[in-house]
Amino acid sequence: MANLLQREAGCLNRLGELDEVEAVLARLRAQVKEDASPSAHGLVRGIEGGYLLARGQAEPAARAFREAVSYYERGGFRRGSAFGRTFLANSLMAVGGFSEAAALLSEVVEIQGGRDFVSAAAFTYRARAYLGLGLVEEARGDAETGLTMARQFGNRMGEGEAHLSMALVHTASAPPDYVAAEEEFAQAEKCLRECEARTALAPALRLHGEMRLKTGDAAGAQPLLQEARSLFGYMGRKDDVEAIDVLLEKAQAAESAAGSTVQSPN
Numbered sequence: 001m002a003n004l005l006q007r008e009a010g011c012l013n014r015l016g017e018l019d020e021v022e023a024v025l026a027r028l029r030a031q032v033k034e035d036a037s038p039s040a041h042g043l044v045r046g047i048e049g050g051y052l053l054a055r056g057q058a059e060p061a062a063r064a065f066r067e068a069v070s071y072y073e074r075g076g077f078r079r080g081s082a083f084g085r086t087f088l089a090n091s092l093m094a095v096g097g098f099s100e101a102a103a104l105l106s107e108v109v110e111i112q113g114g115r116d117f118v119s120a121a122a123f124t125y126r127a128r129a130y131l132g133l134g135l136v137e138e139a140r141g142d143a144e145t146g147l148t149m150a151r152q153f154g155n156r157m158g159e160g161e162a163h164l165s166m167a168l169v170h171t172a173s174a175p176p177d178y179v180a181a182e183e184e185f186a187q188a189e190k191c192l193r194e195c196e197a198r199t200a201l202a203p204a205l206r207l208h209g210e211m212r213l214k215t216g217d218a219a220g221a222q223p224l225l226q227e228a229r230s231l232f233g234y235m236g237r238k239d240d241v242e243a244i245d246v247l248l249e250k251a252q253a254a255e256s257a258a259g260s261t262v263q264s265p266n
Contacts, residue, residue, distance in 0.1 A: 002031055002043055009047045013054045014157070016198035016235045021051045039080060042071030046084055053087065054199045056237040058094035065091055082111045082118050089125055098132030105129060120149035120158055127165040131172050140169045157200065160191030164204050171211055178215050185211070202231035206244060213247060218254035225251065 009024045025047060032040045049064030065088035072080035085108050089101035105126035112119045124146030130139035143165035150158035167184035170177040185208040192201040209224035225248050232240040 002028060002040060005031070006043055006047060010050070013050050014195070014197050014199060016054070016231065018051065018054055018235050025051065038071040038075035039077045042068045042075065042077065042080055042084065045071060046080070046087070049087055049091065053091055054235065056240055058091045062088055062091035078111055079118070082108045086118065086121055086125065089129065093129055093132060096132070098129045102126055102129035102133065117153050117155065120146055120153060120155065121161070123149065124158065124162045124165050128168060131168055136169060136172050136174070139165070139172070143169050156191045157195040157197045160188045160195065160197065161200060163188035163191060164207070168207070178211065181211060198231050199235065202228050202235070205231070206240070210247065213251050213254070218251040218258065221251045222248060222255070
């Protein structure tokens with residue numbers, strides 16, 4: 001029963017139906033009261049962490065995932081520990097903890113042997129940790145590996161996440177390759193839409209919109225930012241909505257300025 005609830009919570013998190021996750025968590029907590037095993041408690045804390053991360057609450061999510069990893073290790077559940085480390089790393093990256101995130105994801109690859117579904121995600125996310133540390137070529141190698149493995153496993157959501165990592169690699173390259181990044185963003189969004197992975201799609205759209213705004217395509221940035229705003233709003237992520245509102249104001253001002261320049265006489 002607990003595993004079924006875990007899958008239900010995971011699906012609801014992916015869809016962005018976060019209010020419904022709370023109800024699943026309440027049912028799971030009630031069940032785990034009857035099961036004092038470390039793995040059961042790790043399961044609850046891991047799902048709580050996933051819910052908090054989806055809500056944009058990275059620091060509480062990181063605390064929950066640390067506890068989940070600790071419980072899993074006490075119970076000898078290596079795969080659970082690897083999953084926990086993967087999500088802990090994502091929580092840490094959200095608050096700038098790239099060094100620890102890279103180390104955790106390297107541990108995941110070592111634990112899992114670098115050849116399975118979990119390792120594929122670890123490569124994809126470690127690419128982003130490396131980018132945060134300025135290690136662009138290392139990030140490129142991991143993103144390419146993550147993409148190859150996601151395709152091998154037929155994991156469309158994983159493929160979307162890997163395309164997003166590739167897009168970020170291209171924007172961080174010297175010089176940036178915005179054409180290649182545009183293609184990777186488009187592929188990422190296509191995959192994530194197919195999976196209805198709204199919690200992953202929202203930040204992808206925001207990053208894509210930010211890139212377009214940076215490269216002077218204010219008109220092209222706005223629909224991406226508006227869709228991201230809608231998704232974040234649906235998930236109750238007020239801080240992200242406010243941040244996107246600032247970006248939309250910049251985009252609208254830039255578009256207006258460009259229009260005025262075109263209309264002004266020589």
